[in-house]
Amino acid sequence: MKDKLVDAEKAVELINDGDSITFSGVSMVRAPMGFIKEIIKAGKKDLYIIDREPGMDFDILIAAKAVRKVRFAMLGFELFGLAPNFRKAAESKEIEWIEDTCGAITNAFRAGASGIPFVVVKGILGTDLVKIHEREGTWKVIKDPFNGEEILAVKAVNTDVAVIHVQKADRYGNASIEGSRFEDVYKAKGAKKLIITAEEIVDTEYFKKFPERNTIPYFYTTAVVHMPKGAYPTACPNYYPPDYDEIRRYLSMCREGKVDEYIKEWIERR
Secondary structure, eight states: OOOOBOOHHHHGGGOOTTOEEEESSBTTBSOOHHHHHHHHHTTOOSEEEEOSSOOHHHHHHHHTTOEEEEEESOOBOGGGOBOHHHHHHHHTTSSEEEEOOHHHHHHHHHHHHHTOSEEEEOSOTTSHHHHHHHHHTSEEEEEOTTTOOEEEEEEOOOOSEEEEEEEEEOTTSOEEOOSOOTTHHHHHHHOSEEEEEEEEEOOTHHHHHOGGGOSBOGGGOSEEEEOTTTTTTSBBTTTBOOOHHHHHHHHHHHHTTOHHHHHHHHHHOO
8 A cells, every 4th residue: 555644735736726626524523624724825726616514614715715616505604604705705706606405415426426427316396506507517407217207417526636634544545534424435435636634643453453434445545644633623523622712703803804814823823
């Protein structure tokens, strides 16, 4: 097996301007915030970011002018409301955006992981989202070949890069997600390049002793980065909870027009 352990500066070189990217976690849980910081520091531009229920990860990338387009089912901060920088950029037409549904985007990632061009879903027909996605080329109404009824085909999502934060990984790219996995395994398997960031780097013997904990096997992984507190200020189950005070501070500075100040201070923080 190839040693894939690299520093963050080397791993971020795997991302090109204009790439499509997805990230781990949901909202306040296991977003790869440490690597988001590296993307901003590296000055990446024109990214197309895709996820089911992102939050601060998407919002701060948009504030940093790193994003060209966003696809999401829900983009916000849960009890703290909508994502302010996304809303501002969308309303001013600084970015392109496309709204999805949880079921559709989840199945799009599942199709990408399975190596199939699309999956069919029910329950969305009749909404304006169908027209929007048909124009985008991401959904298409088709006929069920068995009964002739209309059904929705959702095109597979295979992003250029997936960045997945995990609790444990070895230097070869075997990775263990503890707690809810969300769509992360689909994202990892479907991406053209996979960057794993990990709270701990463990010996491969760990995965030999506990093979059931090998959530993402090494052969999907392109690079591994040791990144303690790599999800902060979102949560990393079994390691730390979300820091709601820090998230409130971010949102407060956004409201005060000081998001650039926050980003500068956040990047310089060790």
